[in-house]
Amino acid sequence: MSNQSVPAKITINATHLGHRINGIGTYILNLLHQWTLQPSNLRFEVYFHERARPHLAAIAFPQNFQLHWIGSRLFPDTANLRRLLFSNCLAIARSAGVVFNPSQLEMTFAGARAIVTVQDLIPIQIKDHYQKKQNYFYRFLVPRGLARADAIIAPSKATQQALCSYYQVPPEKVTIIPYGVRKMPDSGVAPPARKYILFAGRIVPYRNINTLIQAYLKIQHRVEEDLIIAGEICCDLIIPESNHRIIVRGYVDGGELAALYRGASAFVFPSLAEGFGLPPLEAMSCGCPVITTDEASLPEVCQNAALIVAPRSADSIAAALTEVLSNQHLRERLICEGFRRVADLTWEKTASAHLRLFEKVLQHRTQ
Numbered sequence: 074m075s076n077q078s079v080p081a082k083i084t085i086n087a088t089h090l091g092h093r094i095n096g097i098g099t100y101i102l103n104l105l106h107q108w109t110l111q112p113s114n115l116r117f118e119v120y121f122h123e124r125a126r127p128h129l130a131a132i133a134f135p136q137n138f139q140l141h142w143i144g145s146r147l148f149p150d151t152a153n154l155r156r157l158l159f160s161n162c163l164a165i166a167r168s169a170g171v172v173f174n175p176s177q178l179e180m181t182f183a184g185a186r187a188i189v190t191v192q193d194l195i196p197i198q199i200k201d202h203y204q205k206k207q208n209y210f211y212r213f214l215v216p217r218g219l220a221r222a223d224a225i226i227a228p229s230k231a232t233q234q235a236l237c238s239y240y241q242v243p244p245e246k247v248t249i250i251p252y253g254v255r256k257m258p259d260s261g262v263a264p265p266a267r268k269y270i271l272f273a274g275r276i277v278p279y280r281n282i283n284t285l286i287q288a289y290l291k292i293q294h295r296v297e298e299d300l301i302i303a304g305e306i307c308c309d310l311i312i313p314e315s316n317h318r319i320i321v322r323g324y325v326d327g328g329e330l331a332a333l334y335r336g337a338s339a340f341v342f343p344s345l346a347e348g349f350g351l352p353p354l355e356a357m358s359c360g361c362p363v364i365t366t367d368e369a370s371l372p373e374v375c376q377n378a379a380l381i382v383a384p385r386s387a388d389s390i391a392a393a394l395t396e397v398l399s400n401q402h403l404r405e406r407l408i409c410e411g412f413r414r415v416a417d418l419t420w421e422k423t424a425s426a427h428l429r430l431f432e433k434v435l436q437h438r439t440q
């Protein structure tokens with residue numbers, strides 16, 4: 074930074090990163106890795122949960138990083154409420170500085186000025202699937218955190234528009250920073266021997282997996298492919314007991330997930346709401362043709378590199394699957410466009426944009 078009076082330290086609450094890597098964890102890990110590689114006069118004070126240690130082993134933190142570890146005795150890595158309380162205690166302890174919270178789940182309401190990333194607003198967009206305490210958080214606490222934040226980051230224009238619509242946030246307060254696409258590891262894991270269609274991601278109601286299952290049941294007698302559903306299971310799946318071609322794999326990551334992407338005949342992401350949508354892009358990066366929906370950020374993120382369907386129609390999904398599996402020209406076009414799309418989305422760009430925003434906020438505080 075050219076202005077020598079700008080405070081040089083930013084505190085990062087990275088405690089969302091735990092034993093299992095979800096979308097927010099992927100975001101945190103890739104930002105941190107890129108920040109260790111990019112020149113900056115900033116000093117980073119980063120708070121991690123102790124269960125994140127294995128994921129950080131490959132990152133060489135330079136001297137401008139100061140790391141702190143939070144033990145499971147204080148809160149488990151999956152305890153959202155206690156992590157929120159910790160986040161606010163941290164902000165109060167750093168009241169003279171600036172804190173970066175990588176998701177709205179760590180939003181602060183007192184103490185240090187805040188930069189916060191709003192990953193999505195799904196609990197207020199699809200209310201039926203969420204508990205009352207989550208509705209309360211998004212109705213009453215999130216507006217307060219947004220109002221006192223110095224800056225807000227959104228991963229897509231769709232999320233920015235949702236913030237402006239639901240919370241009347243001024244558009245100029247929200248910086249849109251698209252996420253990058255990680256290089257999927259090549260660990261030598263072999264994909265399943267049989268042909269298959271793939272869904273991968275956290276299995277929650279808004280991901281609409283039961284409609285995908287209905288779509289697959291309509292075409293299974295006409296296609297060679299099985300259906301593999303991979304991800305942490307957080308809702309009931311309706312699968313006929315006699316059906317052995319629908320395979321639920323549970324949580325996968327790393328080399329196993331990359332192998333599933335690379336071996337799939339098609340990747341289907343039938344979500345009703347997303348803040349960004351990393352899984353379709355990860356599938357594209359592995360050369361897999363993608364089918365997704367016209368909801369929220371997904372058309373913006375995938376652009377013309379995916380076949381777009383109506384998510385609530387099993388017939389629409391079934392027709393798209395039939396077309397992708399049988400039309401070689403379409404498959405080749407989707408694969409080619411997918412590679413082009415992900416080439417434009419790098420974590421280096423994402424991390425640099427964050428640093429520019431951090432410097433802008435820090436400069437503003439000294440004026």
